[in-house]
Amino acid sequence: MADLALRFGKDMLAVSSPAEEALRRAGIESVRDQALALLVEPETIEEVYRMEAAAGPQCVVTPVAALTPARLVAIGAEGKGEALADAALAVMAEFKPQHVLVEIGPCGLPLDPESKASLVENRDQYARAAKLFEGRTFDAFFLNGFTAIADLKCALMGLRKVSDAPLIASVEVRADGLLTDGVGTWRESVEVMAEYGAAVAGFSTLATPGAARVLAEQARDALAFQGADLCLMATLQVFERDAKQQGPTEENPYYSPDTMMAAALELRAAGVQFLRAAGQATPAYTGVLAAAVAGLDVASEL
Structure with missing residues (x-):
């Protein structure tokens, strides 16, 4: 498995779509x-990844x-964290991906940003999740699905407390920023x-x-102001796949895989390196992203 950190700021990378949508289509709906x-x-999980791997994502x-x-x-899996970690990485190994990203989502606990005890409790949730992968082979942690800055901060601090693996962090953002x-x-x-080590x-x-x-341009401006040098990732949410839709709309801009090309x-022109489709995305969306940026470097003249 190649070292993902060696590719930061260099070649464009497509990221596999979430397995959840494909599993829901197979009748496995809840987490x-x-x-x-x-x-x-x-x-069952392997079959989902077999289709996704065929689409050609590097991550x-x-x-x-x-x-x-x-x-x-x-989710009724108390005490099964290590077994889930082992099983997840075993599924990945089956397809020999270039890079494996270990996803960790929000812990869901109430969080009072004014309470040190609350902040420590939340931080330690993420530290304990990261420790499940201690000594295991993967490329980066992927903190995904965050909607609140205080929770994001706890997650970054928790992971940095126990691991020096690269951190990819992603938040849910509206068009207005x-x-x-x-x-x-x-x-x-x-x-x-930038401050907490992503x-x-x-x-x-x-x-x-x-x-x-x-x-993406707002992120570049913020990083330049801080003197930080982070790579950028964009995940495009597919609201609804609709072959009958005549063209993109603000409500549903990614109605078909072809929309991923443009x-x-x-996004590459704006300096984004990592690209992903989520929501109702299928492997076809991943395939278009991978094909669109195949052989391209991250845009350097911005």
Whole structure:
């Protein structure tokens, strides 16, 4: 497995779409059932990744993100964190990906930013999730799905407490630059990512390619102001696949895989290195992203 850090700021990289949508199409809908399938029916998960791997992403994301102690309890997997970590990496190894990203999602605990005890409790949730992968082979942690800056900060601090692996962090962002909690901003999130040791600053959005490009440009400005040198990641949310739709709309800009081609080039022009499709995305979306940026370097003249 190649060292992902050696590729930072160099060649464009496509990231596999989430396994959840494909599993839902197979009738495995809840996070609880997806985790159970990984443990007792791994061939189902392998089939999902077989299709995704054929699409050609350089980076493949592990299938279960509910790895903090609180989330393990919530999905009925208390005490099974190490087994899930082993199973997730075993599925990845089957397809010999270039890079494996270990996804960790929000812990879901109440968080009072004014309370030290609350902050420490949340931070330690993420530290304990990261420790599940101690001594195991992977390329980077992928903190994904965050909607609040305080929670993001706890996650970054928790991982840095126990691991020096590269960190990719991603927050959910609206087209207007606000996080989906309606409080924090994308720019503030980028500043936190830079301050607390992330190597890649990412956003996930339903915004159109043009609006997504503006978000990338805002991140570059924030990083330049701080004198930080982070790579950028963009995840484009597919709201609904609709072959009958006549063209992109603000409500549903990524209605078909073909829409990823122009979006990929738009985001590359804004300095984004990592590209991903999520939501209702299928392996076809990943395939278009991978094909769109195959052999291209990260844009250097911005």
